[in-house]
Amino acid sequence: MLETKPKHPSFYLISSAVDGNENSIEKLLQFYDPYISKCCLRPLYDEYGNVYIAVDMELKGRIREALMKMISEFEIAVS
Template sequence: MNKAHPSFYLISNAVDGNAGAIEKLLEFYEPYISKCCLRPFYDEYGNVCIVVDMELKGRIREALLKMICEFEIDEPNK
């Protein structure tokens, strides 16, 4: 099943530090991150192919992890 966004429950658990939820959140965004990291690569013959820049992908995953750790969920007024 392809969802448009991660559930509140998943985000809440990830923010609370649940390692499984954090991994599921990273898996959710994996295709988007990979697509953002596509770069042209030229071989020694001048041929071009599109590859995933793994260094950039690692930096984006690191930034996402940092955002998850710093994210705060506001509780509604009672």
């Protein structure tokens, strides 16, 4: 039986991350890691002019940092 990944993080994980739980923040970052990596793909050229597609680690770090900042500033409205 194939195991399917959830399409979105659970409310508990999000609320725990917003409360500052470091493990939950890391789990959220891991959840979005494939998407972030795909967004950070850039063409790189070697000395012979060959093109390679690679993850721009500097850009990925900046996106992860921005996501952590958004998590810390996120407010959950309960009605």
